[in-house]
Amino acid sequence: MDIRYPVVLEPEAGGGFFVRFPDFDDVFSEGPTRDEALCNAIEALSGMLAFKLENGHDIPRPEAVSPDADAVAPDAKVQAALLVRFARGTRSLAEVARALGTSWPSARRLEDPAHWPSLKSLDRVAAVMGKKLVLSFE
DSSP states (O other), X not given: OOOOEEEEEEEOTTSSEEEEXXXXXXXXXXXXXXXXXXXXXXXXXXXXXXXXXXXXXXXXXXXXXXXXXXXEOOXXXXXXXXXXXXXXXXXXXHHHHHHHTSOHHHHHHXXXXXXXXXXXXXXXXXXXXXXXXXXXXX
């Protein structure tokens, strides 16, 4: 699953860009150049998604991004936590913990954006969810 959220860059009258996310009404950023605006958007998105993950809020899956549109991905820790959350679906963390043969706190850490899960852990949870772990560099 591609965890890139579409962004809209709007040129500001005095220069620079205002960035908003169609998927989120409460996240926005800006920057003096296009590149800096997109970099700042990544930080804003990562922070907001981490907050929502830590507090158990619903998080929408990213809208499909057309090839010519701008999109940004959150940082790697947040992406890993989101992938686990999205793959888990309606399963409880207790069910996931049982399937992994681990404790509920250990399963909960997989969705903690402040925790760095190992590739081995991510591979195990993917298998339990009937998924396959795929890595890529972009």
